[in-house]
Amino acid sequence: MDQEFMAQVETKVTAPTETPERGASAMQLKNVAVSFHGRTAVRDCTFNITKNRVTSLIGPSGSGKTTLLRALNRLHDLTPGAKVAGQILLEGTDIYRGDITVTELRTRVGMVFQRPNPFPTMSIYENAVSGLRFNGVKKKALLDEAAETSLKSAALWDSVQNRLKVAASNLSGGEQQRLCIARALAMDPEVLLMDEPTSALDPIATLKIEELMTELKKRVTVIIVTHNMQQAARISDDCAFLLMGEDRAGELIEFDTTEKIFNNPIDPRTLDYTLGRFG
Amino acid sequence: MSGMIELEEPKAAEHQMRDEIRQISDKVRRRRQLRSTMMVALCAIALCITAVPLFLLLYQLFNRGLPVVLHPGFYTQLPQTPNLITPNATGGISNAIIGTLVLSLYASIMAIPVGVLVGIYLAESDSKLAASLRVIAQTMAGAPSILMGLFAFSFIIRDLHIGFSALAGSFALAVLMLPVIIISSEIAVRGVPNTLREAGLALGAKPHKVSMKIVLPAALTGIVTGIILAISRAIGETAPVLLVIGGGYINSWKPLDPVAAMPLSIYENAKSEWPSLRTEVWGIALVLVVFVFVLSLSARIWASRKQQAR
Numbered sequence: 001m002d003q004e005f006m007a008q009v010e011t012k013v014t015a016p017t018e019t020p021e022r023g024a025s026a027m028q029l030k031n032v033a034v035s036f037h038g039r040t041a042v043r044d045c046t047f048n049i050t051k052n053r054v055t056s057l058i059g060p061s062g063s064g065k066t067t068l069l070r071a072l073n074r075l076h077d078l079t080p081g082a083k084v085a086g087q088i089l090l091e092g093t094d095i096y097r098g099d100i101t102v103t104e105l106r107t108r109v110g111m112v113f114q115r116p117n118p119f120p121t122m123s124i125y126e127n128a129v130s131g132l133r134f135n136g137v138k139k140k141a142l143l144d145e146a147a148e149t150s151l152k153s154a155a156l157w158d159s160v161q162n163r164l165k166v167a168a169s170n171l172s173g174g175e176q177q178r179l180c181i182a183r184a185l186a187m188d189p190e191v192l193l194m195d196e197p198t199s200a201l202d203p204i205a206t207l208k209i210e211e212l213m214t215e216l217k218k219r220v221t222v223i224i225v226t227h228n229m230q231q232a233a234r235i236s237d238d239c240a241f242l243l244m245g246e247d248r249a250g251e252l253i254e255f256d257t258t259e260k261i262f263n264n265p266i267d268p269r270t271l272d273y274t275l276g277r278f279g
Numbered sequence: 280m281s282g283m284i285e286l287e288e289p290k291a292a293e294h295q296m297r298d299e300i301r302q303i304s305d306k307v308r309r310r311r312q313l314r315s316t317m318m319v320a321l322c323a324i325a326l327c328i329t330a331v332p333l334f335l336l337l338y339q340l341f342n343r344g345l346p347v348v349l350h351p352g353f354y355t356q357l358p359q360t361p362n363l364i365t366p367n368a369t370g371g372i373s374n375a376i377i378g379t380l381v382l383s384l385y386a387s388i389m390a391i392p393v394g395v396l397v398g399i400y401l402a403e404s405d406s407k408l409a410a411s412l413r414v415i416a417q418t419m420a421g422a423p424s425i426l427m428g429l430f431a432f433s434f435i436i437r438d439l440h441i442g443f444s445a446l447a448g449s450f451a452l453a454v455l456m457l458p459v460i461i462i463s464s465e466i467a468v469r470g471v472p473n474t475l476r477e478a479g480l481a482l483g484a485k486p487h488k489v490s491m492k493i494v495l496p497a498a499l500t501g502i503v504t505g506i507i508l509a510i511s512r513a514i515g516e517t518a519p520v521l522l523v524i525g526g527g528y529i530n531s532w533k534p535l536d537p538v539a540a541m542p543l544s545i546y547e548n549a550k551s552e553w554p555s556l557r558t559e560v561w562g563i564a565l566v567l568v569v570f571v572f573v574l575s576l577s578a579r580i581w582a583s584r585k586q587q588a589r
Binding site for chain 2: 073075078080103104105106107110111113115117119120121122130131133134135180183184187
């Protein structure tokens, strides 16, 4: 890595200082950039994601939040023309160049999508254990246990334990999204990526998922993309603010604790955004 | 005071304008209503033009076919050639019924696995190979069906020396079914939302697992509908089997035996000089229509049940 360039980046962006209250990093992003067919979609992302905290990625549409998030579990791999530059470290190993296979990486970095997407041909139970089955787990006892634990962690067990064999599409939108969370949790991931997980849900279902996140961070590091600034303020501990640059590529403007981003940001654009002056 | 007048003046002008707009829109509305009525009438006429031949066909089919199919022997006996002493002894069409079942069964065994897999491949890959396969499938779908018969004749019978057989006929039908199954499978697989694929990948599933465990089940109703469509088409085809099945006068399920087929029996009987054999064609046609109808109806019921279960 170019030392001089790194130094520039760190002065431009607020350096993620390792303050004592902050634990070890779950993931580290170093000068990450994503481009499609040579056009940069997001760049200059350097920050650390601390274990057992909720990190939110905020910014207006087109600022590259989702693009950045999808780089963290290599979901761009199958997109033709997509290229990820820089370094993304998971527990110190570069996920693009290290000896982790992409499938192993994705079992360690789970993901919840914008719209609830349970597998329509599977039952609630089958959905919950689908990841384990895809990865070759066949033992009934193990699957049963994983289903119960993950559905409990997603606060869904009580309402579905008597209808586990029912098709997942019979659930409400909020329940479906919690099933998707359970499905990801069943893999026991270290990091959980959430791409605007509540944008398709009503306020009550949203609240439930937000409550869940506070519970979840005890066992998993959460990274969430959100359009909703109140949500970012309510649930996240750290916050990365991205903005579309002159050439329509997103870039990291500021990264800090959520409290600092919302109350006392360094960059004036961050303040403008969090106050709702644009975006 | 002058301020109030200023306020009222634009109001009056506004009213005038509104009235004018209403008058114009009344005219426009009347014209549109007239046009709408005319269009509905045209549609009704078009519907009648379409429906009349269909109902005439169905009437002919049942009127002439029903007396034939009501004889139980029609289904169980082998065909007989009438003679001057017994001009009405036509026997049955058991060989043709079995032949049609055998042909569509073997053709399905050949065409379905290959067709579905190629369809999935075309939907999931954007390689050059996939693009050229798609063009081939589309061209084959439009090819005249007699071509498949010629191909089966020269390949199976002339080159491989297999002889007139159910195998040769079902090979021709399989070639005919293949593009239909490929194209409909591709469409069904493409219809599966990408978010489901991503969900599978994000759980660490390998791409082939995503295809087989997520995409294929989600696309199943569409794929099966395409298969049924292909079988229905193959059942009714005469041209591909004309040259290759040998028109066997026995009841046989063996792939290497010559077999008969219902469409071919219709063709043969219609050419016959015996009136009794010519009457029989409507019976065979009715059986054939019922076959295809039951097949597509059961597929529809199955698909809608499957859809409801979701």
